Amino acid sequence: MFPTHPVEAVTHPDPYPYYAALARGRPLYREPALGLWIACHPDAIRAVMGHPAARVRPPAAPVPPALCPGPAGTLFGRFVRMNDSVPHARLxxxxxxxxxxxxxHPQTTAWPDTGALTADAIDRYLAAAPVHAQAAHLGLPPGVYADCAADIGAFLSGLPDVSAGPKTAAAHAAAERLQSRLESHLEAPQTSPALRRLRVAGMRADLAPALLAANLAGLLFQSCEAGAGLLGNALILAGRRGMRGAVSDGQADALVDDVLRKDPPVHNTRRFLAAGIEVCGQRIEAGQTVLLVLAAAAMIEPEAHWTFGALGHACPGAGPARRHAAAALAHLLRAGADAVSLAARFRYRPLPNARVPQFDFSKEPSQ
Ligand code: HEM
Incomplete structure (x- = not known):
């Protein structure tokens, strides 16, 4: 049975025939059940993304109100991903x-502990491995990878909170640690040549070190959820193909590439209209939100890597994301993870945009 709407599709067992039907039959429409406009065809998505009135954050809430004031709000507001126009272009x-x-290939990627390979340990590995890999790339010392992963986890957990609570307090504390850790790393005299070049380029562009450091934390943040989805969906694909035991690097690369085409980790993103726009013959008023269904566009343009977005805000991390997911998958399978059993019993995390499998859900009500 088809999902009832594109947000439900993210966690549907097989949403791809539905996405194909949407992209062909309903390129741009209003979905009353969600109170959103939905863009599904590549032309409609590009038209919205390319419009200057279509913003990555609601104009009245550039930062989630529950995070303001405080370090988590400050960090969020500095991310390139959350800004348009001048601040975005400069960074x-x-x-x-x-x-x-x-x-x-950084010399050391200390992967997170796979422990006893319980379902819970696999879930924790999926979320932590992309952050470890990105922290290694930033040149951070291996001793802080786990702290980075924990802090990104706490920061992410605070985002959906509508009213400030314990998760918000933890997100503030995590944001403060991330900001100061990345700031001292960026400023360290012995930092990597790439970071030194970034620092110099930042000075020339008149960008404060605090802003650059926040965006290095932003790279850890951007890696986490989507990276967990890519790695987790590749693990499931390995299991569905009956792959047991260790895989070669080439096999891991091929699994990740297949997943990016056939079961991608990011299915949609949003744009918030600062003014009314005309797209594909339709008028969409100021204040409306448009859901851009990237996974539907991929049904029409399968080689365009829609899961990484497009145009001005397209993901700059596609290359590392693929390499890191393949390396993390190979490590997990070498450590003894049983992909076949894992693929036989899982659900997807109830997220509105990312398709991330979850293997331990014994303590939670089923969806
Ligand atoms: C499977 C992994 C990943 C996927 C599927 C993914 C997907 C995306 C998508 C769809 C966007 C655009 C969102 C929009 O237009 O609204 C985006 C933006 C971004 N991604 Fe990724 N991403 C992944 C991993 C990474 C990694 C590893 C990095 C860092 C090296 C990264 C850094 C960024 C940044 C900085 C942006 C903001 C770009 C901008 O606003 O101009 N991503 N990503």
Whole structure:
């Protein structure tokens, strides 16, 4: 049975026939059940993304109100991902160059502990491994990878809170630690050549070190949830293909590439309209939100890597994301994870945009 709407599709067992039907039959429409406009065809998505009135954050809430005031709100507000126009343009080029210049294979990626390979340990590994890999790329010392992963986890957990509570307090504390850890790493005299170039380019562009450091934390943040989805969906694909035991690096690369095409980790993103716009013959008023269904666009353009977005806010981390997921998958399977059993029993985390499997849900009500 088809999902009832595109947000439900993210956690549906097989949403792809539905996405294909949407992209072909309903390129841009209003979904009353969600109170959102939905763009599904690549042309409609590009038209919205390319419009200057379509913003990555609601104009009245550039930072989630529950995070303000406080360190988590300050950190969030500094992320390139959460800004448009001038702040975005000044940072995006520098960060993209920096990501390209990073060593493709850092010497040490200390992977998170896989422990006894329980379902709970696998879930924790999926969330932590992408952050460990990105922390290694940033040149941080291996001793702080686990702290980075824990802090990103606490920061992420505070985001959906509508009213300030214990999770918000933990998010503030985590944000403060991330900001100061990345700031001292960026400023350290012995930091990597790529970071030194970033620092110099930042000075020339008149960008404060605090802003650059926040965006290094932003790279850890961006890696986490989507990276967990890519790694987890590749693990499931390995299991469905009956792959037992260790895999070669080539097999891990191929699994990750297949997942990016056939079962991608990010299914949609949003744009918030600061003014009314006309797209594909439809008028969408100011204040409306448009859900851009990337996974539907991929049904029409399967080789366009829609899961990494497009145009101005396209993901600059696609290269490292693929390499890190393949390396983390190979490590997990070498450590003895039983992909076949894992693929036989899991659900998806109830997230509105990312498809991230969860293997331990014994303590939670089923969906
Ligand atoms: C499987 C892994 C990943 C997926 C599927 C993914 C997907 C995306 C998507 C869809 C966007 C655009 C969102 C939008 O337009 O609303 C985005 C933005 C971004 N991603 Fe990724 N991402 C992944 C991993 C990474 C990694 C590893 C990094 C860091 C090296 C990274 C850094 C960023 C940054 C900085 C942005 C903001 C770009 C901007 O606003 O201009 N991502 N990502």
């Amino acid at each position: 995006k080029g520098l960060l993209t160059d920096f990501i390209r210049e990073q060593e493709p």
